[in-house]
Structure formats: C-alpha cells, structure tokens
Amino acid sequence: MELNIMYLFTVDFGIRLVLDLSAIVILVRFIYYPAYKNSDFVFSFFMFNFIVFALTYFLHNVEVSMGLTFGLFAIFSMLRYRTESISIKEMTYLFVSIAIAMLCAIIKTSPVGLTVIVTGVLAITWFVDSNLFLKKEMQKSILFEKIELIKPENHIMLMHDLRERTGLNIHRFHVNKIDFLRDSAVLKVFYYERQGEEMGVSTVEEFTGELSEV
Numbered sequence: 001m002e003l004n005i006m007y008l009f010t011v012d013f014g015i016r017l018v019l020d021l022s023a024i025v026i027l028v029r030f031i032y033y034p035a036y037k038n039s040d041f042v043f044s045f046f047m048f049n050f051i052v053f054a055l056t057y058f059l060h061n062v063e064v065s066m067g068l069t070f071g072l073f074a075i076f077s078m079l080r081y082r083t084e085s086i087s088i089k090e091m092t093y094l095f096v097s098i099a100i101a102m103l104c105a106i107i108k109t110s111p112v113g114l115t116v117i118v119t120g121v122l123a124i125t126w127f128v129d130s131n132l133f134l135k136k137e138m139q140k141s142i143l144f145e146k147i148e149l150i151k152p153e154n155h156i157m158l159m160h161d162l163r164e165r166t167g168l169n170i171h172r173f174h175v176n177k178i179d180f181l182r183d184s185a186v187l188k189v190f191y192y193e194r195q196g197e198e199m200g201v202s203t204v205e206e207f208t209g210e211l212s213e214v
Helices: 005-009 011-036 042-061 066-078 088-106 111-128 152-166 198-212
Strands: 137-144 170-179 184-192
Touching (some): 011 042, 011 088, 088 111, 137 152, 152 170
Antiparallel strands (some): 170 184
16 A cells, blocks of 8 residues: 555644654753763654654554554664664663654544653653652772772772762772782772762763873
8 A cells, every 4th residue: 555645744643743853852852961961862862763753653554564563663672783882771761762752653542642641751751860769870980009998998998089089979889800910900989960060970081091090
C-alpha cells in the first residue's frame, strides 16, 4: 500500500508532532542539559526522537505490523555508537526520548489525554533525576601517588588529603588499583553534587594529571 503524501498535512499529525517536539525540547533543554551541562548528545536525542516518531506514525497509519514497529523501537533503543561510549544515564535519556516519540505517534487518545501522559513522563523523569528524590552522587577516578596513605589505618588522612587537593567534599572512596612499581594507586572518589560546584568539577577533570605527578 502506497503512503499518501497528504498524511503529512493532517491535523492529527500536526498536533502529535507539536506535542512530541515540545516534549523533547522540555526533556533536553530544561531537564537534561541544566543538570549535566553536556551538549554532545543533544543532537542525538532530538534526531532519534523525531525519526522514531515519523517512522512509527507513518508505519502505523499504513497498517504495518506492530511487531515491526516495536522491532524498530528495540533497535534504536539498544543502539550504541562505536566511536564513543554512552553512559547509562545518557542511554536512559535516549530511551525516554524514544518512548515519548512512540507515545506521541501511536497512542490512541485525545490531544488533552496525550498531553497529560507526556507531561507525566516528563515530570517523573525530572523528579527521579533531581535532588528532591535522591541526592546526586558524583564520582571520579584519580591517580593518587601517596601510596602510604592507602593503608586502612591511614584512610582518615587520605580522605583529608583528597578533600584538600580537589576542593570536593568527598565522603567515600574505593581503591581500584595499586601499582607498587610506580608507587601510585587509582582511586574512585564519591561526592554529592552541590550548587555552584560544576566549576570545581571541571577543574579537577582538567588537572587530574598534574595532581598525580605531585
């Protein structure tokens, strides 16, 4: 069955497209980006959302098997880029963007009902990823050269040293690797995100190598 080009200009398509684009703008611009300040995945979130919406809407309207539609959904949701690893958090936001596209494309309800559903998804996403639900625990790997502080009896001094040198309120750490040949260890430190601390985090990322050579 051929796809009539007039499907592009139906009122139903226009309403669903506006709701979908509005939802993805809110998700990316007002929920994801303010929290993570990472624009690398913004393009991917938008394009995955739009492409999945278009494919799902039109395949659904030409009576293609829903098995194929959900198969496409599964492929897109499990896709990973070979050039760069994607964190679990980014993969979750990608999944949410795809889910919103599918909801807007195929769910049979009124525009008001669809708006309520999508708003609920956005509200839950914002709440679960905010400090209101659970304090955000950040983590970072550090190459640490004072290997004598790795001993359990010196952990209090190690914690104090980490806080002094990074400027972060570190509350726990794990020893991931110990290199006795180079007298160094790889530590994973954990700290809670606080307002205005993004600049400090960036500084630590940029100068971790210098800290490790002290």
